[in-house]
Amino acid sequence: MTWVQTAIDAAALGSQYALYALGIAILFGIMNLINFAQGEYIMAAQYTMLVFVGWNLGLPIILAASLVVAIVLALLTERVAFRPIRGATPATLLITSFAVSYLLQNIATLGFTALPQAFNLAPELNDVIEFRGVFIVKLSLVTITLVAALLGGLAAFLRWTSTGAEMRAAAEDFEMARVMGVRANRVVGVAFAFAGLFAAVAAFLLAVQTGYVAPTIGLTPVLYAFIATILGGVGSLVGPVIAGFILGSLTVVLQVTLPQSWLPYRDALVFACVFVILVARPQGIVVVRSRIVRV
Amino acid sequence: MSVRHRITEALSLFVGLGILITTVTALAAAGPTSLRLTGMTMLINLIIVVAVYVFVGNSGVFSFGTLFFVQVGAYVGALLITPTAIKNAAYPELYDTLREVQAGNVAATVIAAFAAMLVALVVGAPLMRLSGITAALGTFVVLVMGNVIFTNWEKGTGGSPGLSGIPQTEIWTILVLALIAVAIACIFQQTTWCRRLRATREDEIAARAIGVYVARERMIAFMLSAFIAAIAGVAFGQAQQGIFPNAFYLEATFVTLAMLVVGGMRSLTGAVVGAIALSVLAEALSRLQNGVTIRGITVDIPDGSQQVGFALAMLAVLLLRPDGLTGGRELSLRPFRRLRRPSESAAA
Numbered sequence: 001m002t003w004v005q006t007a008i009d010a011a012a013l014g015s016q017y018a019l020y021a022l023g024i025a026i027l028f029g030i031m032n033l034i035n036f037a038q039g040e041y042i043m044a045a046q047y048t049m050l051v052f053v054g055w056n057l058g059l060p061i062i063l064a065a066s067l068v069v070a071i072v073l074a075l076l077t078e079r080v081a082f083r084p085i086r087g088a089t090p091a092t093l094l095i096t097s098f099a100v101s102y103l104l105q106n107i108a109t110l111g112f113t114a115l116p117q118a119f120n121l122a123p124e125l126n127d128v129i130e131f132r133g134v135f136i137v138k139l140s141l142v143t144i145t146l147v148a149a150l151l152g153g154l155a156a157f158l159r160w161t162s163t164g165a166e167m168r169a170a171a172e173d174f175e176m177a178r179v180m181g182v183r184a185n186r187v188v189g190v191a192f193a194f195a196g197l198f199a200a201v202a203a204f205l206l207a208v209q210t211g212y213v214a215p216t217i218g219l220t221p222v223l224y225a226f227i228a229t230i231l232g233g234v235g236s237l238v239g240p241v242i243a244g245f246i247l248g249s250l251t252v253v254l255q256v257t258l259p260q261s262w263l264p265y266r267d268a269l270v271f272a273c274v275f276v277i278l279v280a281r282p283q284g285i286v287v288v289r290s291r292i293v294r295v
Numbered sequence: 296m297s298v299r300h301r302i303t304e305a306l307s308l309f310v311g312l313g314i315l316i317t318t319v320t321a322l323a324a325a326g327p328t329s330l331r332l333t334g335m336t337m338l339i340n341l342i343i344v345v346a347v348y349v350f351v352g353n354s355g356v357f358s359f360g361t362l363f364f365v366q367v368g369a370y371v372g373a374l375l376i377t378p379t380a381i382k383n384a385a386y387p388e389l390y391d392t393l394r395e396v397q398a399g400n401v402a403a404t405v406i407a408a409f410a411a412m413l414v415a416l417v418v419g420a421p422l423m424r425l426s427g428i429t430a431a432l433g434t435f436v437v438l439v440m441g442n443v444i445f446t447n448w449e450k451g452t453g454g455s456p457g458l459s460g461i462p463q464t465e466i467w468t469i470l471v472l473a474l475i476a477v478a479i480a481c482i483f484q485q486t487t488w489c490r491r492l493r494a495t496r497e498d499e500i501a502a503r504a505i506g507v508y509v510a511r512e513r514m515i516a517f518m519l520s521a522f523i524a525a526i527a528g529v530a531f532g533q534a535q536q537g538i539f540p541n542a543f544y545l546e547a548t549f550v551t552l553a554m555l556v557v558g559g560m561r562s563l564t565g566a567v568v569g570a571i572a573l574s575v576l577a578e579a580l581s582r583l584q585n586g587v588t589i590r591g592i593t594v595d596i597p598d599g600s601q602q603v604g605f606a607l608a609m610l611a612v613l614l615l616r617p618d619g620l621t622g623g624r625e626l627s628l629r630p631f632r633r634l635r636r637p638s639e640s641a642a643a
Binding site: 094230284 | 351355357421422424425426427428429431432433435436437439440443444447545549552553556560597599600602603605606607609610613614617
């Protein structure tokens with residue numbers, strides 16, 4: 001039953017991409033900011049894990065520490081780099097986040113050198129379980145359940161708490177929300193904290209999967225996050241999640257079906273498909289009605 | 296505006312920028328070989344930034360794809376300029392035609408530029424109808440796809456180690472190329488197409504309402520941008536004597552975008568000033584990394600701080616002066632106008 005295998009792999013990779021996408025989408029919806037630094041929050045969380053693994057502390061402490069570091073870094077970058085330019089043109093926001101990302105990457109190079117460094121985090125998750133002829137990596141199951149739980153938690157938060165309602169209002173129309181009494185700084189702060197949270201979880205899954213960290217580790221996640229966010233539809237959270245799953249499934253399906261000589265071009269083909277989808281449906285998968293520009 | 300006025304505008308801008316660029320180049324050329332190489336890198340970056348500006352500055356649409364066209368130009372140029380003997384010895388896996396084909400420097404540059412323009416036509420056709428951020432993502436996808444293809448297509452491009460053995464060139468040749476690029480941009484700025492494009496930058500819907508065909512105007516700028524970028528690519532190959540795919544990827548994209556933003560995204564002067572200013576900064580930081588002694592006090596910053604300093608400078612400009620160093624203004628010889636006869640300046 002190889003299709004079951006493929007389906008599980010697709011779900012696992014799709015969950016990872018959806019997680020990356022959420023980190024970008026949550027900020028894009030509220031502030032029109034594509035935060036390239038999201039990749040560096042992931043990188044910072046991973047370096048924290050590297051250091052703490054070196055000190056031989058238990059897994060819960062390692063996870064908690066990386067979570068704290070990611071969230072603090074996210075809030076710090078918000079306060080220092082993004083708050084002064086709030087409301088600037090999208091191009092300025094984009095370039096600023098690019099600059100912050102570059103800065104953090106090079107600070108990490110200063111501190112940890114540019115070389116990849118290996119470390120062993122929860123290696124038992126890389127074990128394979130066999131179930132009626134299907135081989136499942138434990139990490140895949142953890143990924144799927146963890147991301148599903150996170151998505152459920154986020155949905156509940158947005159639906160049932162007052163801060164969640166404020167965030168939804170801000171994503172729909174920031175100025176109007178402020179007129180209604182929503183405090184901008186708090187909403188933006190919570191959004192960045194969430195971005196840090198998603199980054200920390202993504203960092204954990206990535207670290208267990210690849211076993212190493214380097215200053216450039218955040219580039220690929222941010223790339224896929226960026227693509228999934230636009231593909232999914234600007235301003236919505238559901239869209240990027242769906243797009244993340246589509247990207248993951250596409251990658252896995254191509255990996256399984258492409259002939260050997262074409263495999264190195266797998267990513268190029270995925271991006272070609274993205275290109276085609278973008279041209280066919282530029283507004284994205286999920287269109288948020290409040291964002292349609294009316295003339 | 297009258298044609299005469301447009302010509303004088305373009306000419307005065309070109310003369311002003313030309314003097315600036317030539318002066319800085321002469322300073323670099325007067326120094327040791329390392330400074331010459333830095334000067335060549337600065338000029339190449341300047342050409343790339345001008346290419347970025349021609350599209351991004353005039354249309355307001357962000358593009359990450361310029362380095363892709365630099366890459367196309369670089370590879371076409373390298374494959375044409377490198378002597379067949381070297382190609383046969385070093386890259387037996389390349390296609391036969393690629394190894395045999397040969398052209399002089401000028402012919403190679405022209406062919407590379409037109410090749411890039413053709414690629415831009417194909418790649419840009421679907422992109423030009425997209426709105427701002429989606430188009431930006433489209434160009435990002437193009438950049439990444441290009442990197443994957445150039446890295447893996449060993450028979451066409453030599454794969455990730457790239458091509459080397461490209462003959463060297465003089466700093467003055469690259470200066471000429473830079474001046475040509477600036478001239479093209481100056482002329483383009485005064486054309487009707489560019490005016491229409493700027494209208495779409497200011498207010499796309501209003502521009503459409505007065506009959507501007509947005510996709511076409513953007514496409515013209517996109518193709519021109521690719522043309523100029525390819526010139527930079529050919530020059531890059533000859534300056535470095537070797538090219539490889541990762542030289543045209545994210546780091547270079549960041550550096551050139553930074554130069555444009557720091558200088559000022561909305562004017563050609565901004566592009567030029569940004570390129571020169573950040574190149575000077577990079578050189579200064581690089582020297583500090585190697586240790587500099589001022590009156591007996593040695594200043595030495597750790598390796599890798601150059602990029603950190605670069606990013607900090609960029610952030611400082613973005614946060615304190617978001618319109619860039621020039622604030623969108625163009626260099627012009629307007630103050631000199633008053634020296635002319637009053638009847639002339641009144642008619643202009």
